[in-house]
Amino acid sequence: MTSSVAVDPWAQTLEAVLAGLSAAAVGAGVPADPALLGAALNVDGGPEGDLAFAVHRFAKSAGRAPPEIAEAFAAHFVPIPEIASVRAKGAYVNFTADPGRLTRSTLEMVFARGDRYGHAEATSEPACVEHTSANPTGPFHIGRVRNAIIGDTFARALRASGAPVTTQYYVDDMGRQAAMITWIWSKPRAEWPEPVRRAVEGEEAPGEKPDRHRGRPYPALSAYLKEHPGAQEEVARLVHRIESGDAPPEHRELSESILGGMLASLARLKIGFDEFVWESDFLRDGSVERVLERLRSTPHAIREENGAWAIDASGHGLPKESTRIVVQRGNGTSLYVTRDVAYHLSKFARFARVLDVLGQDHQLHARTLDALLEEIGETRRPTYLIYQDITVPEGGRMSTRGGSAVWLDHLLEEAVSRARGEVVARREDLAEEAVEAIAEAVATGAIRYHIVRVAPEKPVVFRWEDALSFEGRSGPFVQYSYARASSVLRKGNADRPPYPFDAARLSHPEEAALVRVIARLPRTVAYVARSAHVQALAGYAHDLADQFNRFYHAVPVLRSEAERESRIALVAAVRQTLGNSLDLLGLTRLETM
Numbered sequence: 001m002t003s004s005v006a007v008d009p010w011a012q013t014l015e016a017v018l019a020g021l022s023a024a025a026v027g028a029g030v031p032a033d034p035a036l037l038g039a040a041l042n043v044d045g046g047p048e049g050d051l052a053f054a055v056h057r058f059a060k061s062a063g064r065a066p067p068e069i070a071e072a073f074a075a076h077f078v079p080i081p082e083i084a085s086v087r088a089k090g091a092y093v094n095f096t097a098d099p100g101r102l103t104r105s106t107l108e109m110v111f112a113r114g115d116r117y118g119h120a121e122a123t124s125e126p127a128c129v130e131h132t133s134a135n136p137t138g139p140f141h142i143g144r145v146r147n148a149i150i151g152d153t154f155a156r157a158l159r160a161s162g163a164p165v166t167t168q169y170y171v172d173d174m175g176r177q178a179a180m181i182t183w184i185w186s187k188p189r190a191e192w193p194e195p196v197r198r199a200v201e202g203e204e205a206p207g208e209k210p211d212r213h214r215g216r217p218y219p220a221l222s223a224y225l226k227e228h229p230g231a232q233e234e235v236a237r238l239v240h241r242i243e244s245g246d247a248p249p250e251h252r253e254l255s256e257s258i259l260g261g262m263l264a265s266l267a268r269l270k271i272g273f274d275e276f277v278w279e280s281d282f283l284r285d286g287s288v289e290r291v292l293e294r295l296r297s298t299p300h301a302i303r304e305e306n307g308a309w310a311i312d313a314s315g316h317g318l319p320k321e322s323t324r325i326v327v328q329r330g331n332g333t334s335l336y337v338t339r340d341v342a343y344h345l346s347k348f349a350r351f352a353r354v355l356d357v358l359g360q361d362h363q364l365h366a367r368t369l370d371a372l373l374e375e376i377g378e379t380r381r382p383t384y385l386i387y388q389d390i391t392v393p394e395g396g397r398m399s400t401r402g403g404s405a406v407w408l409d410h411l412l413e414e415a416v417s418r419a420r421g422e423v424v425a426r427r428e429d430l431a432e433e434a435v436e437a438i439a440e441a442v443a444t445g446a447i448r449y450h451i452v453r454v455a456p457e458k459p460v461v462f463r464w465e466d467a468l469s470f471e472g473r474s475g476p477f478v479q480y481s482y483a484r485a486s487s488v489l490r491k492g493n494a495d496r497p498p499y500p501f502d503a504a505r506l507s508h509p510e511e512a513a514l515v516r517v518i519a520r521l522p523r524t525v526a527y528v529a530r531s532a533h534v535q536a537l538a539g540y541a542h543d544l545a546d547q548f549n550r551f552y553h554a555v556p557v558l559r560s561e562a563e564r565e566s567r568i569a570l571v572a573a574v575r576q577t578l579g580n581s582l583d584l585l586g587l588t589r590l591e592t593m
Contacts, residue, residue: 027076049094138215211261449475
């Protein structure tokens with residue numbers, strides 16, 4: 001018995017099926033490697049069964065028609081206790097699990113593992129997930145928060161899969177944008193350019209968060225610099241100072257202050273970080289210079305007339321206009337991509353798996369980074385999780401520089417306000433404090449779920465009516481289903497274990513379907529950890545909540561007689577599994593809504 005048997009209700013059944021398929025392959029006269037058999041077994045099943053075995057590959061190698069091979073596999077499959085029926089249809093062999101055995105193993109495992117149901121045993125391969133890493137220049141807009149939600153959700157799934165995970169935030173405190181903030185705030189307010197001062201005055205609020213306060217001049221300053229070469233030159237000189245390791249004392253303080261306000265916003269979404277890695281530290285400890293030495297010695301290094309160094313990357317498949325990669329300016333300072341090489345070398349030295357969450361507008365940077373890593377002989381590469389933009393229904397991307405951003409803080413406040421109205425409409429009996437706590441949990445959960453439910457490679461259009469719906473694919477729907485299960489247990493005086501049950505009493509089709517969904521959680525977590533398809537967690541949570549509500553409306557629980565105790569146990573298993581799913585998604589468990 002493998003270690004997976006202890007954490008996955010399907011494990012024993014899958015092992016038995018694969019052993020049976022191996023024997024059936026011999027009987028059918030079809031050469032089949034055990035690994036290929038496993039790859040052809042679809043554990044999600046479908047309308048024809050719980051497991052589906054595709055024979056296409058084996059039919060091709062045997063030179064026989066797929067339906068013929070499927071029939072041969074089914075005919076030679078020796079019956080096993082875990083499987084109730086085996087049927088060939090077309091190019092597939094479909095298996096239906098014995099419902100009683102699956103129900104018993106699933107509920108026993110859920111109750112034995114509790115909050116760790118869905119989690120695998122610990123592994124020894126450490127992983128690093130770098131996400132968010134927004135420049136400390138002002139508040140988050142909701143376009144950037146998609147990075148944070150994807151990264152945090154993936155890190156949760158990776159931890160649940162057993163990997164030791166470190167989440168990192170890479171703080172860019174050396175670029176032009178950070179220098180602009182220092183440049184403007186190092187001057188007395190009276191010396192600010194009039195357009196910048198005029199844009200800020202009258203907008204500031206007493207006690208506003210430091211990211212909003214310190215970042216307020218940024219859009220106007222960005223526009224001002226485009227029209228004023230003298231100011232541009234001042235900022236450029238400050239950038240040179242910072243990149244030469246001579247940053248003004250207030251530069252780090254300003255970055256830390258703004259970053260603190262940004263992190264406070266993320267904390268409301270239950271997003272935090274294990275480590276903060278400052279870009280300037282790689283300059284101070286000599287890492288950047290060591291990278292430059294390696295780059296300057298590569299066969300494709302080019303010394304420019306002005307003393308700058310570049311890499312001819314024409315052999316790396318980059319766009320033609322991007323094949324000359326400048327890695328050191330003529331004045332001796334490094335560039336962002338050079339420092340990013342140093343950062344990734346530090347990650348490779350510590351972690352077996354390195355994943356970067358990046359917006360689609362950073363794809364060229366990722367390819368450039370890979371090219372430079374190859375140039376210096378580094379064999380490892382980060383895995384990139386690329387996501388598309390978030391837009392509002394009116395259309396258009398959000399821009400911090402242009403001042404057209406939808407700030408995360410404003411989004412959160414609007415979500416809380418709307419959620420408060422929904423909660424009051426449903427529960428007039430709740431005290432104000434309870435209403436506020438539930439509204440905050442529903443609002444933040446709605447935002448997280450609405451964004452993570454869409455595959456990263458697809459754009460998100462943020463719509464309130466979808467995000468805050470208490471029905472359908474939404475965070476509130478999953479939270480409401482958890483609260484409904486909690487209510488059933490409270491009314492049945494069964495809000496604490498033990499939960500005795502008789503699997504034979506849970507024979508209704510909706511009960512069997514519910515057990516099958518509960519049993520999928522461990523494999524879903526493993527799939528997300530392996531593939532980084534974080535949307536699968538949101539899909540799973542919806543499927544479980546949806547099937548629970550189907551069961552709730554089709555089958556009496558507290559009013560049943562002989563089945564009452566077993567159905568209460570099933571509801572308890574649902575509640576535990578939904579709660580674990582909410583944790584993985586970063587949503588709050590709500591006992592009442």
